Amino acid sequence: MWTVAKREIGSYFKSPIAYVLIGLFILLISIFFWPRLQGSRGDFISILGDMGFFLIFIVPILTMKILAEDRKNGTEVLLMTSPTSLFKIVLGKFIAAYTVFLVITIISLIYPIIIVIFSGAFTIQLAGGYLGFLLLGGAFISIGVLASASTENQIIAAIISFVALLVMWVADTLSASVGGVVGTVLTWISLISRYQVFTKGILGFAEVIYLISFTAIILFLTVRLIERRRWTQG
Amino acid sequence: MIEIINLTKKYGQVVAVNNISFSVQKGEILGFLGPNGAGKSTTMNIITGYLPSTAGTVKVDGFDILTHPEEVKKRIGFLPEAPPLYRDMTVTEYLSFVSSLKKVPKNKQKGQMADIMELVGLTDHRRRLIDNLSKGYRQRVGLAQALVGNPEVLILDEPTVGLDPKQIIEIRRVIKALAQERTIILSSHILPEVSAICERVVIINKGVIAAEDTPQRLSSDINQFLKLTMIIKGDQNLIVNTAKSIDGVKYIEASAKAGENTYKYVMDADKDVRDEMFFKMAGINCPILESKPSTMTLEDIFINVVTKGTEVN
Known part of the structure; x- marks a missing residue:
């Protein structure tokens, strides 16, 4: 598990992907951060909502290669014939993508630090908001990993996860207008409604459990998907 | 050491391997011959646990691949048709990754890697990026990867494909040297190669075994x-x-x-x-x-x- 994770992290930082994503993310935050700084507003927590939205663009690029590349290059054979369980392989891949996400998150901390320095006010809500952001990142990455397992084409994987994340993002709004059974189902997968609880400065225990279980279930589905593919087509 | 009993693999409607059975004794080198699409690679993929079979049993050292996959995988070194290489790594990085993946103890990794690289002739190229290696050297890295962890069984799918004649002779020499303490299944198109290395040959065609014997007996039988x-x-x-x-x-x-x-x-x-x-x-x-x-x-x-x-x- 750690072996796979370590290799994958190394691979991220050897290619331009990690740096491009970090740069992109920082640029996006800066664009949103600047007006607030000018308006002397000290509520960084509202930016966390925007940061969640940026992840819809970042995560598909981050995760697109994670399993699809192994399938394309034939390295999947090496992983699958090694005495390591499939779940550990998938988990290792997830940890790798999550590590890059953590690096991005840590770098983004400079913005709240600037605010805390100038306003002198560190709020526990901000820490809670960041916890929500970390959990949301995990859930998003698991979706990306699942999408990457479904195809050997990285571009397709990126598009699938992008669409899936977008649907989840608007699920709340959609469910209100659709209503009925579909509406109910949509609220189940609405990650944003859970995340918004954090960005309002509330630490919701139910939301924490929801996001963690969501991630775990999607990773489990990823393992099932790969297993199923091996049995049906090979 | 390896027992294959009534193995069948279907891809949808297509039968790739049809009810084949054979076994390989400990220390034996078995040549696996057949035209393209005969089911060689499919059979090898099933033995190594990469693909599940539709029906039939594969046992390695008494362990069934379906019920004890990790026990089987621990005992097998596999060189697939396309060597499973991460091109963004150097030879040393790659082999130490494989060592960890195959659970070679940390303190033994370095020594073992040095031995393997010496054996397949990679020592001079150990710091090079796999992406920059020629096809022949990539094939050697693939072979090195299969040797990591000192497995008792080696499954080599066309190990000499893409090599020049000099390299082919070298790799054959390596395989013969390895055979002394290992059980090897080797597939090939190149027939002199099989008769030079293998003690026994299984000819497979359209998913069924067409002939099975020693190269010598096979030639005298038909003759x-x-x-x-x-x-x-x-x-x-x-x-x-x-x-x-x-x-x-x-x-x-x-x-x-x-x-x-x-x-x-x-x-x-x-x-x-x-x-x-x-x-x-x-x-x-x-x-x-x-x-x-x-x-x-x-x-x-x-x-x-x-x-x-x-x-x-």
Whole structure:
């Protein structure tokens, strides 16, 4: 598990992907951060909502290669014939993508630090908001990993996860207008409604459990998907 | 060491491997021959646990691949058709990744890697990025990867494909050296290779086993008739007609001019006619300058078995 994770992290930082994503993310935050700084507003927590939205663009690029590349290059054979369980392989891949996400998150901390320095006010809500952001990142990455397992084409994987994340993002709004059974189902997968609880400065225990279980279930589905593919087509 | 019992693999409606059974003893090198699409790679992928079978059992060292996959995988080193390489790593980085993946103890990794690189001739290239290596060297990295963890069983899917003749000889030497303490299944298109390395050959065609024996026995089995190549001096027509009068000669023809009034002949007989041929030719004053049997190569057998589908056993 750690072996796979370590290799994958190394691979991220050897290619331009990690740096491009970090740069992109920082640029996006800066664009949103600047007006607030000018308006002397000290509520960084509202930016966390925007940061969640940026992840819809970042995560598909981050995760697109994670399993699809192994399938394309034939390295999947090496992983699958090694005495390591499939779940550990998938988990290792997830940890790798999550590590890059953590690096991005840590770098983004400079913005709240600037605010805390100038306003002198560190709020526990901000820490809670960041916890929500970390959990949301995990859930998003698991979706990306699942999408990457479904195809050997990285571009397709990126598009699938992008669409899936977008649907989840608007699920709340959609469910209100659709209503009925579909509406109910949509609220189940609405990650944003859970995340918004954090960005309002509330630490919701139910939301924490929801996001963690969501991630775990999607990773489990990823393992099932790969297993199923091996049995049906090979 | 390896037991394959009634193995079947279907891809949808297509039957890739149809109810094949064979076993490999400990320390044996088994050659796995067959034309493209015969089911060689599929069988190997199933033995290594990469693909599940549709029906049938594969046991390695007594462990069933379906019920004890990790026990089986621990014992197998696998070189697939396309070497599973991460091109963004150097040879050393890659091999230490594989070492960890195969759970080689940390303190043993370095020594083992050095031994393997020495064995396959990679020591000078250990710091190079795999992406920058030539095909031949990538194949060596693939072979090195299979050797990591010192597995008892090696499954090599066309190990010499894409190598130049010098490298092929080197890799064959390596495989032969490895065979002393390991069980090896090796697939190949190149038939002399199989007869040079393997103790036993399984010929597979369209998903079924077409023949199974030692290379020597396979050649003698099919070789029921004698093929001779002779160089005889004298009148061509006279020689051909005289030879045809011998009981047992099925076919004789002058194939090439070999000198003044001298021709090379190829003949087929269904029994040993060398004695009679000698006296008859002496009788008509046509000396046999040269005579040699052209025994069937594994290549002939292969084509024979695969095209005619004759059962040899």
